[in-house]
Amino acid sequence: MMKDVGMRSLETERLILRRITLEDGPEMLENWASDKKTTEYLAWDTHKSLKETRAVIHRWVTAYSKPLGYNWGIQLKDGGKLIGNIEVTSKSAGQQLCQIGFCVGSKWWNNGYATEALRAVLRFLLEDVGFYVVEAQYLASNPAAGKVLMKAGMVKDGVMRKRYMSKNEPMELVMIRYSVIKKELF
DSSP: OOOOOOOOOEEOSSEEEEOOOGGGHHHHIIIIITOHHHHTTSSSOOOOSHHHHHHHHHHHHHHTTSTTOOEEEEEETTTOOEEEEEEEEEEETTTTEEEEEEEEOGGGTTSSHHHHHHHHHHHIIIIIIOOSEEEEEEETTOHHHHHHHHHTTOEEEEEEEEEEEETTEEEEEEEEEEEOOGGGOO
C-alpha cells in the first residue's frame, strides 16, 4: 500500500540526502549544473547563470509540497559539499510505479556516490513509500549510468529504440526497470 510519508533526509555511510534549498544555488551551479561534462547526458541544458539554477531549485522546492514530491540533494558527510541530486521524476500512485533520475558532478564520478545514494533512495521508495516498481532511463551513449543502476540492484528490461532526441538526433534510450518483493530487497 502506498503512503506519502513526506520528504525526509536519508543518510548513508558517506552521504546525507536532503532537501535542496534556494541557498544551495551557488553550490549546485558550481558543482554540477554548469559542468558540460556532467550535463551532457541530462534532459536539461548546462546552466549559464545562477538565475537559471535558482529557477530550477524554485520548481523543486515547490514540488516538495505536492504528493510524492521527492528530490534529494546529495551531500558529502566529509566536508559537506553538495555534489548532485536524485529525484522522483514521474510517478503513478495507482500503478505503484515511479521513475527516478540522478546527477553527480563529474569531479566526484567513479567514487560510488551515485550508487550509494541510489540504494538508499530505492530502499526508501520501495519500503517506506510503498512503490512496487522503480524505473530509471539512460542514454545508450552513457553506459556509466547503466553501471550505476545495475550496481544498485536494478535489472535491465530492454532497449527502447530511437526514443530520445538529442540535438535533433535520435538516440538509443535504454530502459532499466527495478522490481522486487520486499523480502527480496537488498
